[in-house]
Amino acid sequence: MNKSSAAVGVVLTASLALSACATSNNNAAPGATPSASPSATGTASPSASPSAPASVTGTNFENFSTYGFDLNNSRHVPYKGITADNVKDLGVIWSADLKTLDKDVKNGNQCYPVVVDGVMYVSTSGNQVFAFDSLTGNQIWHWKPPADQAANYSKSGIIANRGVAVGEGKVFTLTIDNTLVALDQKTGQLVKQVPISDAIEGVTLDNGYYETTAPIYYKGNVYIGSSGGDNGVRGFEMAFKAADLSPAWEKPFWTVPAKGQDWLANSNFQGGGAVWNPPAIDTETDIMYFGVGNPAPDFYGEKRPGANPYTDSVVAVKAATGELVWAKQEISHDLWDYDAASSPMILNATVKGQKKKIVVEGGKSGEWFAWDAATGDEIWKGVPFAKISHPKPTPEGVMVYPGVLGGENYAPETYDPATNYVLIPGVEQGQVLKAAKNQDEASTPDMPGARAFGTSTGEGPSGETPYGTVTAIDVNTGKKAYQIKTKDPQRGGLTSTDTGLAFFGELDGKINALDIKSGKVIWTFQTAGDNIQSAPAVFTVDGKTYLGFTSGGTKPKAYVFGLGGDKTQGQAGQANTGSAHAG
């Protein structure tokens, strides 16, 4: 359900107006820049005094209420306000410079906004959360973790956060140091914060676990995975009760054996297999589906014989209990770091001429898969959407495609029912991989105290210029309908509308509209930010359609675009494509 009635909207407005009195900074956000706006008559005023009550602009809301729009992660909205004909009139309704709002916001934003009843919720690198009036950009509330905890984040190096979940009057977010946070949806006040290690022993930063993913709310539970597969953690998916953040499942679903068991019997490494992006949940069957990351160590497989289940897999479990339903592996015995990273989608699509409920996922391997949602029976296997050439790594080094970034990284796909196309955000970037020598040939250290080690020149880039792609796969045939090239790798993903458009950002800060049927980019806009590394949320207020998204890089920003907005464009930003540390 993404549509709410006017009555609900009014009630919410009233309650926000009351509750916002308690917060100290709810208006006149210094970083928010209202632009020419069709909602100039809105109720919130940027010049109101800090003690004035904030209210939400508008009375009728159609939402983008979870990470993937719906729990299927379709990312396809039924809103029809923006069309191929009028897309040229899109402009900035408002934008907010997140570092201006709070200097402790960190670089590299990857947040997928969630918009509920006129409020856009944005998380930041460094684990702050903002609630903005979706039409004015006025800050309704802002939560930042305590300074001593935040200091811990900056030490961890990787601080991206991909968004929040909203449910039961609360906003849920995960912090880099593995805590689950519940905030009051109206005020942003902390309701509860629990270490995940209270429920799952050993899930700590010191052990290599960290959190970047957006949680998912469903039927009273909050679902999470974690990052850290390449730090040698044991991957898991887990459910917590939204009411009190106590464990909803008795045990986590572990994606790989305990160290020392099964295919890890002879390995010095933990198995990896992190679930670092949100699950898709079938509300008809209560089955959920999530992608599992690569085995550890990534490029060295001698000590982890066999297929290494369930790494690089899509796993189906019962959402109520975490009980396994099926698991299907994309890459057996991975030697190339080919996570099944991005969130799976559940589709009701025409497949081989018949309507079918399927689960699809594109991997960092550059291959796309489709399975029967109920049984896991294979429908389309390994449909290539990137250059694929990955010989077994040798000590001398081999060029492999895709490189460690994929393929498809965490960026989600979208599904357009009208064309029956899945659109895949792709990265084209090869990489030289060197296999480790085997254990016997590896250098034996000298006596303790030997001064034998130091620095050397690192591996250079491959010399090729990386670029991106958007690939349309016809779900009926499992064949590529078309593929377009983009200047930089696609790191954000796509969101589509019922008017046949798909919106996606680029690393230089451009936001684009693709005509899904023709595969032509029909609109592009250079934002004032750079490195759009997430996909937009499309929502409506009082019948008008808007586009909310974030950009990252060194000047993280949040934006809402709408018809009639400000068309002043910014300077092209510098793409940051180099980091392998997506999650």
Add this chain to the structure above:
Amino acid sequence: MKRVTKSAALLLLAAGLAGCSGNNDEAATSATSASSAAATPAVSSPAAETAEAHLDLDQTSYTLKQWKNDGSHTVTTKGKLLLGDQPVANAVIHVGDSLHDIVTGEDGSFEILVDQSLLSQVPVHVVSLDKATVGGQPVAKDAADQLMSASSYLNVYYPIQTTKAEASAQDPNQVEVHGKVVSNPGDVISFFQIDKYRIGGIVKDANGNPVKDAVVWIDRDEGEGFAKSTPTDAAGRYYMYYLPEDDEGTNLTVTTDDGKNRYTLPEGRVFYIPDHTSVDINITLPKDGNVIVDKPPTLEAVTSPGAMYTGILVGLNVPSDVSYSVTIPDKEGNFALTVPKDVWDRNPTFFETKMTKFVENRTLTWGDTLESSFLEPGANDPKTIEAKPADA
């Protein structure tokens, strides 16, 4: 059906959990008899508050079954919470330290998911009767007290067999026991082995003074993965534990002032962390700028002793002042124990633990002898395993 009443539970605890986990059948027998004896007067009494509380589990002991990709290592056990012969509905039960609520049904029944792939010995106990009813009525205080103290235990462990026990040739007061940690066919016991190495060292400023609260972190140049150190102490010393992939470059960064200042290697330079050894990397920060000069004396690396080990160890559930020695089980689970004869004659139970420990002064492998002081079973490790003779 095994019944564990309040009195039975106390009895088991008082006996050092002797019957609780060692052998399922035996435990069941002793628990049932204790329960029956305690429950007898209650059955004849009409007053609910005098009825005995029972927290019954269908099965309390499980043989460790290693992780299987079909999920068969997780099983469900059923239980029932009763007051006398009346079911207790809507009581909340917890397993060990887990905060997961298990709520009893109208017939007092509940289910517990057991992960048979992990060693454990955890209590199952009632944590809340706020919404509980017996025969449709709230639970009376006396009955509530009984129910709150009713408990059982769930145990997962590898069975232990003894193959030989004989007087030590060196010391007649000692017994040498040969035993085996028994795994399912095809399963390998995860013997104690190196888990990670230690990367440590000292961070100094340009004047040679130790820097406090600096954090050193490393991340792989070609792949994903990183480790961060403890903040440096007053002497500038830091530690982290890491297992490098062989022959691979690593980026090295030092942050100070809560991450505000970052120092890195010169552009394009990576650090090669040595394989198969711990290492001290001593770093002197530059006076100006943020680039660490990557040669001695401002960046020096020397190998250092020690490694973090992890794996399955066994020991005896005896007071800590009893000294004995035990070898690290090999892949087949074989181990040897040298223990004072009077201790062995009292039939001590065994514990099993998956232990992780940094060992600085020696290298370890299977078959090596450990003193009992080395062994530190965790709170939730199985500690009441009764060894059986191999031919039994």
